[in-house]
Each structure stands twice: as C-alpha cells, then as structure tokens.
Amino acid sequence: DIQMTQSPSSLSASVGDRVTITCRASQGISNYLAWYQQKPGKVPKLLIYAASTLQSGVPSRFSGSGSGTDFTLTISSLQPEDVATYYCQNRRTFGPGTKVDIK
Amino acid sequence: QVQLVQSGAEVKKPGASVKVSCKASGYTFTSYGISWVRQAPGQGLEWMGWISAYNGNTNYAQKLQGRVTMTTDTSTSTAYMELRSLRSDDTAVYYCARGIDNWNYEVDYWGQGTLVTVSS
Numbered sequence: 001d002i003q004m005t006q007s008p009s010s011l012s013a014s015v016g017d018r019v020t021i022t023c024r025a026s027q028g029i030s031n032y033l034a035w036y037q038q039k040p041g042k043v044p045k046l047l048i049y050a051a052s053t054l055q056s057g058v059p060s061r062f063s064g065s066g067s068g069t070d071f072t073l074t075i076s077s078l079q080p081e082d083v084a085t086y087y088c089q090n091r092r093t094f095g096p097g098t099k100v101d102i103k
Numbered sequence: 104q105v106q107l108v109q110s111g112a113e114v115k116k117p118g119a120s121v122k123v124s125c126k127a128s129g130y131t132f133t134s135y136g137i138s139w140v141r142q143a144p145g146q147g148l149e150w151m152g153w154i155s156a157y158n159g160n161t162n163y164a165q166k167l168q169g170r171v172t173m174t175t176d177t178s179t180s181t182a183y184m185e186l187r188s189l190r191s192d193d194t195a196v197y198y199c200a201r202g203i204d205n206w207n208y209e210v211d212y213w214g215q216g217t218l219v220t221v222s223s
Binding site for chain 1: 140147148149150162164165198203207208209210211213214215216
C-alpha cells in the first residue's frame with residue numbers, strides 16, 4: 001500500500017496566520033488526495049477532494065494544492081474554530097494527522 | 104438531508120464478533136459507495152474497507168482481510184460491517200461514511216460513530 005506522511009505533526013499559530021500542512025505520498029498518486037478536519041470529540045469533515053476541489057460549504061480560507069507525491073493544505077487566515085486535527089487521505093490510506101492549535 | 108445513523112455501542116469479549124449497522128437516508132443509496140473507517144482511542148483514522156451499494160463489490164484493508172465482511176441491504180438502505188475474532192486492539196470508534204461517488208474512497212458524509220469495546 002502507498003504510505004502517507006504529514007508534516008508537521010503539530011503546530012501552534014496565531015489567529016490570522018497563514019498555516020500550511022504538507023502531505024507526502026510514497027509514490028505518485030495523481031490528484032487522488034482528500035483533506036479532512038476533525039475537531040475534538042467530533043466526526044471528521046471533508047474539506048477538499050481531488051487535491052484542490054473545495055467541498056461545498058467549506059470556508060474559502062481553506063485551499064489545497066499539489067499533484068503526484070507532494071500536497072499542501074493551506075488555511076489563509078487561521079480562525080479559532082479551525083483548532084482541529086487535519087488528515088490527508090489517498091484512497092485506502094490516511095495520513096497520521098496534523099494537530100493545529102491557537103498560540 | 105443526507106444522514107447516516109449507526110447502531111449503538113457494543114462491548115465484546117476477545118474472540119467474539121460484532122456487526123455494526125449504518126442506515127442511510129436523504130439520497131439514492133445505490134448511487135454511492137460506503138466506506139468504513141475506525142479510530143482507536145487517541146489515535147488517527149484507519150481505513151477498513153469499501154463497498155459499492157450499487158453492486159456489492161468490496162475492497163478491504165489488507166490487515167483485516169479474512170476478519171471483516173461488509174454488506175448492504177438495498178431494500179432498507181442499510182450497510183453492515185462485521186468484524187470477527189475480536190482482539191483488544193480492535194477497540195475503537197467505527198464510522199461508516201458515504202463515498203463522494205460510487206467508485207472513489209473519499210467520503211463526504213459520516214455516521215455518528217459506534218464505540219466497540221473489546222475487553223475480557
């Protein structure tokens with residue numbers, strides 16, 4: 001199976017900061033990459049699929065990019081409600097997650 | 104509105120089996136796949152497998168092959184996941200989730216989760 005890694009494993013940023021999370025695949029996966037947000041004690045929520053397509057209803061401060069092996073999730077202006085763990089997924093494999101906190 | 108409602112929490116002994124149900128509503132059940140994902144306490148998400156609600160085709164995670172079976176009942180728009188020979192490390196919240204279409208594994212709507220505890 002393809003392995004997915006994420007970096008960093010956790011980060012702390014100030015409200016309004018631009019935040020970037022990276023997901024790397026062990027081999028090329030075209031654009032088969034989704035991003036999920038999971039708030040503490042809640043069910044995961046789809047943010048982005050096909051690497052860069054924003055799911056309906058997701059705020060436009062979230063964006064995704066990349067193709068092949070390297071992908072990024074960007075939050076253009078971090079908000080308090082964005083405190084969560086973010087996971088990437090390629091088909092059968094989830095990344096280990098990136099925990100985002102407010103500084 | 105799309106809803107996936109899962110069965111309630113279960114407590115099982117090692118070696119037993121568990122069957123979790125996931126009743127879908129608010130969309131055409133056979134037009135989307137269903138994935139099952141689990142999350143052990145304090146851990147990340149683990150993909151377990153996928154079933155096409157259209158034709159029943161399945162694809163299971165290699166580590167669960169032989170222990171897991173996913174089925175659907177199109178007459179009731181319900182998906183099922185059965186896990187056998189339970190071990191303590193199967194303790195987790197189990198989620199069903201609707202695929203974004205009938206062939207991809209990315210999911211857009213999730214059930215509320217079912218806690219399965221395996222303990223002697």
